[in-house]
Every structure is written in C-alpha cells, then in structure tokens.
Amino acid sequence: MRRVLGILAIAVVIIGWFALSPGQKKSTPVTLTFHAEMGGEPLVYDQFVYDNPGGAGQFRVRDFRFYLSNLSFGQGDQTFAEPNSYHLLRFDNADKTHSITLPEVPLASIDTVRFLIGVDPAANTSIEVRGDLDPNSQMAWNWEVGYKFVVFEGALQVGQEVSPLVYHVGFSENAREVAFSLPADVLTEANGQIHLTVDPAKLFDGSARIDMQTLPSVKFNRTDAEILANNYAAMITPAF
Amino acid sequence: MLRVFLILAAVAGIAAAGWLVWDRLRAPIATPIADFSAPFVFGRFSVPPDNPLTQEAFALGRHLFYDPMLSGNNQVSCATCHVQALGFTDGRAKSPSLSGGELDFSSMSLANLLWGQERFFWDGRATSLEMQALMPIQHPDEMGQDIDDLMAELRASGTYRKMFRRAYGEVSPENTANALATFMRMLISADSKYDKYLRGEVRLTAQEEHGRKLFMAHPDTKISLRGGNCIDCHSQFLTSGFRDALDGFSNNGLDPDESLPDGLMAVTGNPAHKGFFKVPTLRNIAVTAPYMHDGRFETLEDVMAHYNDGIVVSDTLSPLILEADNAPEAGQGTVGLRMTSEEMKAIIAFLHTLTDDTFLANPLFSNPFDGGS
Numbered sequence: 100m101r102r103v104l105g106i107l108a109i110a111v112v113i114i115g116w117f118a119l120s121p122g123q124k125k126s127t128p129v130t131l132t133f134h135a136e137m138g139g140e141p142l143v144y145d146q147f148v149y150d151n152p153g154g155a156g157q158f159r160v161r162d163f164r165f166y167l168s169n170l171s172f173g174q175g176d177q178t179f180a181e182p183n184s185y186h187l188l189r190f191d192n193a194d195k196t197h198s199i200t201l202p203e204v205p206l207a208s209i210d211t212v213r214f215l216i217g218v219d220p221a222a223n224t225s226i227e228v229r230g231d232l233d234p235n236s237q238m239a240w241n242w243e244v245g246y247k248f249v250v251f252e253g254a255l256q257v258g259q260e261v262s263p264l265v266y267h268v269g270f271s272e273n274a275r276e277v278a279f280s281l282p283a284d285v286l287t288e289a290n291g292q293i294h295l296t297v298d299p300a301k302l303f304d305g306s307a308r309i310d311m312q313t314l315p316s317v318k319f320n321r322t323d324a325e326i327l328a329n330n331y332a333a334m335i336t337p338a339f
Numbered sequence: 340m341l342r343v344f345l346i347l348a349a350v351a352g353i354a355a356a357g358w359l360v361w362d363r364l365r366a367p368i369a370t371p372i373a374d375f376s377a378p379f380v381f382g383r384f385s386v387p388p389d390n391p392l393t394q395e396a397f398a399l400g401r402h403l404f405y406d407p408m409l410s411g412n413n414q415v416s417c418a419t420c421h422v423q424a425l426g427f428t429d430g431r432a433k434s435p436s437l438s439g440g441e442l443d444f445s446s447m448s449l450a451n452l453l454w455g456q457e458r459f460f461w462d463g464r465a466t467s468l469e470m471q472a473l474m475p476i477q478h479p480d481e482m483g484q485d486i487d488d489l490m491a492e493l494r495a496s497g498t499y500r501k502m503f504r505r506a507y508g509e510v511s512p513e514n515t516a517n518a519l520a521t522f523m524r525m526l527i528s529a530d531s532k533y534d535k536y537l538r539g540e541v542r543l544t545a546q547e548e549h550g551r552k553l554f555m556a557h558p559d560t561k562i563s564l565r566g567g568n569c570i571d572c573h574s575q576f577l578t579s580g581f582r583d584a585l586d587g588f589s590n591n592g593l594d595p596d597e598s599l600p601d602g603l604m605a606v607t608g609n610p611a612h613k614g615f616f617k618v619p620t621l622r623n624i625a626v627t628a629p630y631m632h633d634g635r636f637e638t639l640e641d642v643m644a645h646y647n648d649g650i651v652v653s654d655t656l657s658p659l660i661l662e663a664d665n666a667p668e669a670g671q672g673t674v675g676l677r678m679t680s681e682e683m684k685a686i687i688a689f690l691h692t693l694t695d696d697t698f699l700a701n702p703l704f705s706n707p708f709d710g711g712s
Binding site for chain 1: 380381382383454455555556557559561562564570571574575576577579581582583584586610611658659661662
C-alpha cells in the first residue's frame with residue numbers, strides 16, 4: 100500500500116511538471132509603430148519647409164494618411180493573418196507616429212511581416228463598416244469608386260504664388276504589398292516592438308520624380324495614380 | 340363598526356404612505372430604448388455608457404426641451420430656436436439675443452447627432468451632447484438661466500421630480516444634461532427620398548440622379564469627370580461632416596484672411612484651424628435656410644453660387660475647394676467649381692431629396708405641452 104502511494108505521488112509530480120511547466124511559447128505580442136519622417140526628422144505640418152522634389156518651390160503638408168490592410172505575420176511556413184485588418188494611419192499627433200498593437204499573435208516567434216498599402220478589392224468595393232473602413236469617412240470617394248488609399252494634401256509656394264496640392268490615390272490595382280523579414284532576436288530584444296519609418300516624400304521621389312508644379316493633383320486619372328502607387332510602394336521601411 | 344372602519348382607514352393610510360416612501364426610495368425604473376432602428380449605411384454609433392438611452396430619459400428630455408422654465412425669464416425654451424418643422428433650426432440668420440441684438444451664430448439643425456462629428460456648436464467647443472446641453476441654458480444672451488435656480492424650480496415641480504426619479508434618480512444639472520442629450524440623440528432622420536432610394540424603394544428622377552452623381556464627385560478635368568465636390572466635406576450617406584478627430588471642420592472660403600473669424604482655432608489654439616467651422620448635416624437642408632454659420636446665404640441657389648464662383652481665398656482655405664474646378668482653362672479672377680446652371684439645379688434637386696417629412700412632423704419629437712403626452 101505504501102509503495103503504491105509512493106509511486107502515485109511520483110507520478111503526480113511528473114505529470115504536474117509536464118502539465119504546468121512553461122513549455123513552448125504559444126503567442127507573441129507585437130506592436131508596429133510607424134514614424135512619419137521627412138528628411139530624417141519627424142513630419143512637420145502646415146509649414147513651407149520641404150523642397151519640391153522635382154522642381155521649384157517649397158511645399159507644406161496639411162494632411163497625410165493612408166490605409167494599411169491585410170496585416171499578416173509568418174514563422175517558417177506558419178502564418179497568422181489579422182482578422183478585419185483595415186487600419187487608417189494618420190500622424191497628426193504630437194509624436195507623428197501611429198501604432199498598431201496585437202497583444203497575442205498566435206505564433207511562437209515572428210520572422211516575416213506583410214501588409215498592403217491600400218485596401219483589397221473585396222473590401223474596396225463594399226460599404227460594410229469594418230476595421231477603420233467607414234463609407235462615411237473622409238477616405239471614401241464614394242460607394243461606386245471605393246476608398247482613397249493614400250491621401251496627401253497641402254500647398255506649393257513658388258515665389259509669392261501659393262497653389263493647392265491634392266493627391267488622392269485609390270483604385271484596387273494600386274494596392275501595394277510591403278513585406279520584410281525580421282532579423283533573429285529583434286523581437287525578443289525589443290520586447291515585441293517593431294519600428295518602421297514612413298516617408299511621405301517618397302510619393303514624389305521614387306521610380307518617378309515628380310515636379311509638384313507640373314502635377315499638382317492626382318485623383319481619377321489612372322496613369323497618374325499608378326505612378327504615385329509605384330512610388331509609395333517604397334515609402335515604408337523597417338528601422339531596426 | 341366605526342372601529343373596523345378606522346382600522347381599515349389606518350391600514351390604507353399606512354399602505355399609501357409606505358408605497359409613497361418606497362416609490363421615492365427605490366432605484367430608477369428606466370426602460371432601455373431597444374427598438375429604434377437606423378440605416379446600416381449610417382455606420383457605427385456610440386452612446387456614453389453612463390447615459391444609456393431610455394424611454395424615461397427621452398420623455399424627460401423632450402419635456403425639458405420644450406419647457407420655457409429652462410430660461411431665466413421663463414420665456415425661452417430650446418425649441419424657441421430649434422423648431423421641428425424647420426429641421427430644428429429657427430429660420431433666422433442669427434437668433435435674437437436676450438440683451439437685444441443677435442447671437443454670434445445661426446441656430447444649428449438637429450438630426451442624426453448619434454453619427455458624424457463628436458464635437459458640437461459651429462466652433463466645436465463642446466465635446467459631448469451632455470456638455471453641449473447646459474451651455475445655451477446658462478449663456479447670458481441665450482437662455483440666461485442660473486443653474487442652481489433652475490434646479491430649485493425643477494425640484495418644486497412634482498411632475499419633474501417624478502420624471503427625474505424614474506429616469507435617473509435625483510434632480511441635478513448632470514441629469515438635466517443627460518436627459519436633453521438623450522432626446523437629441525433620438526432625433527433620427529432616415530426616411531427622406533434619398534433614404535428610400537438607398538433602401539431600393541424609389542428611383543430618383545433623372546435630374547436628382549444627375550445631382551447625386553455631381554454631389555459625390557470631386558471634379559477631374561483630366562478625365563472629364565464633372566463634380567460638385569460636396570462629398571469632400573459632406574459624407575455620402577449621412578451628409579454630415581466626418582467623425583474622425585477634427586475631420587468634420589473646414590474653411591469653406593467665406594471670408595478673407597483680414598476678417599476671417601477664429602472658428603475652431605478658438606477651441607484648439609492651432610492657427611491651421613482659423614476660420615474652420617463644423618460641416619453641418621445636409622439632412623432637411625431645404626427647410627433650414629438661411630445657410631452657413633452666420634446665416635449669410637438666404638437660398639440654396641446662393642449657396643451654389645458661392646461654391647461655383649464666389650470662393651474667397653484665405654490661408655487656411657481647404658485645398659480641396661481651391662483645387663476643384665470643372666473648367667480646364669485658368670479662371671478669370673474668380674475661384675470656384677464653374678459648373679453649368681443645369682448642374683447647379685441638379686444638385687439642388689438632389690438636396691431636396693434629403694427632406695424627411697416624417698421626421699419634420701414626427702409626433703414623438705413634438706411639443707409635449709401641446710396636448711401631447
């Protein structure tokens with residue numbers, strides 16, 4: 100009897116050890132923080148402090164915002180896609196940053212991050228409210244056209260002349276995927292914090308360099324919209 | 340016999356007294372408003388968790404809204420400047436001031452306040468309807484009421500004591516604000532011709548449909564897209580200003596820099612907000628003349644003329660307004676949309692589809708002291 104009890108006690112301890120020990124980590128907290136910067140400094144609104152990338156004069160920014168959607172994380176061949184993943188990123192705050200926090204990404208670790216600048220075609224042609232998509236918001240063109248993906252508004256000053264700048268880029272074909280790998284240990288060392296830089300100037304200075312005086316607005320012309328989309332595809336870079 | 344009668348009378352008296360005490364001591368018995376509906380295209384809305392929508396709060400708010408007791412001289416109610424048949428405006432450029440003269444701003448229409456901006460008044464100085472509700476009451480030129488005096492008057496009324504008890508508990512400034520906010524939140528306009536069109540129940544006329552398309556389009560001469568540019572400030576379904584942050588405030592080109600009023604800048608202190616005012620809902624806009632924060636335009640035709648070639652340039656003018664032009668060649672000294680007169684008439688025809696006669700005559704929103712209940 101005593102021997103049986105002894106064996107039982109040992110069995111309980113062993114089973115308890117396996118049941119309660121901190122085994123493989125089941126989830127990872129992640130915060131993506133986007134820093135809006137131009138010329139390596141936090142974005143400045145409402146002042147003529149930036150040079151026209153492709154021509155004369157200085158410009159100021161009144162509004163800059165964009166949709167980031169379909170955020171997903173990968174570890175080896177496992178992936179996790181955030182449900183209803185539609186984020187409107189705006190930077191009109193003290194830090195000129197925007198953070199997206201996922202307290203529990205159900206992966207043991209993360210080595211790749213993917214998302215779209217823009218909105219996927221199914222959501223873009225819907226009037227359903229989900230995530231930050233809102234058909235009554237400033238980002239809605241209207242329910243027949245879809246959403247603006249990237250909005251940049253301001254003014255250009257050349258000499259004494261001040262003229263408006265309006266860049267509204269949408270259309271489903273202009274969503275651009277951003278994907279990058281996380282170096283090993285970045286996440287654990289930074290406690291789940293991933294920092295990224297968003298450079299609005301890249302809209303006008305990428306595969307095409309744009310003179311804001313020649314092209315002061317982009318709205319529904321699909322050729323112009325595509326040029327800006329190819330440029331903004333490179334506006335977000337991870338900062339490790 | 341007499342003894343039996345006396346005993347019965349005493350029992351009845353004790354029961355009545357007990358009931359009265361119990362009725363006064365028990366918690367409010369407010370009934371949640373569960374059955375109101377709103378079009379899904381209006382999107383999400385939120386009600387403050389500490390002021391849920393209840394039938395009792397609505398009934399109390401409606402009585403307060405129409406009661407001149409809320410003013411210092413007992414002659415002005417909220418409804419004096421917010422007349423239901425006029426979309427809860429008063430038909431004046433600016434309402435009269437108690438001290439003579441007129442107020443700074445035009446009376447705002449009240450409809451669909453559950454959606455759109457979460458700031459109230461033309462300059463956005465109130466950040467909730469609860470905060471908004473007590474401000475005109477205490478403003479010396481609007482209703483000129485001392486809030487403590489008002490509480491004394493309300494507590495002196497058995498009817499109000501009972502209505503407050505049922506809705507909230509005690510008579511207090513906070514509960515007065517809560518009740519008025521509840522009444523205003525329930526002023527839902529969703530039965531205009533445009534709503535019926537969105538629900539697929541009616542068709543718009545060719546002119547109204549032309550106007551709808553122009554309303555929803557920012558003009559782009561590069562692809563020959565003509566537009567009235569309304570949607571850049573007035574959301575497509577609500578037709579109000581936008582909800583997020585301060586997106587629902589704009590400078591729409593009424594005044595030059597020299598005489599530009601502070602507007603939202605008076606609240607935020609940000610010079611980039613000078614001359615910004617709240618973008619109002621266009622629901623029932625055909626009955627809420629005159630227009631703009633100072634009521635300067637008497638007709639919708641005047642408003643269209645302003646946007647068509649009367650824009651006054653200032654530093655904070657919306658670039659979306661300054662840039663929007665339907666004519667490809669440079670303008671000759673005027674700034675505006677440069678549409679045809681047919682296009683302007685079409686937009687006005689569309690604006691008339693936003694009139695909701697059911698809302699404007701809904702007995703639930705009417706004066707309860709006019710024989711209503």
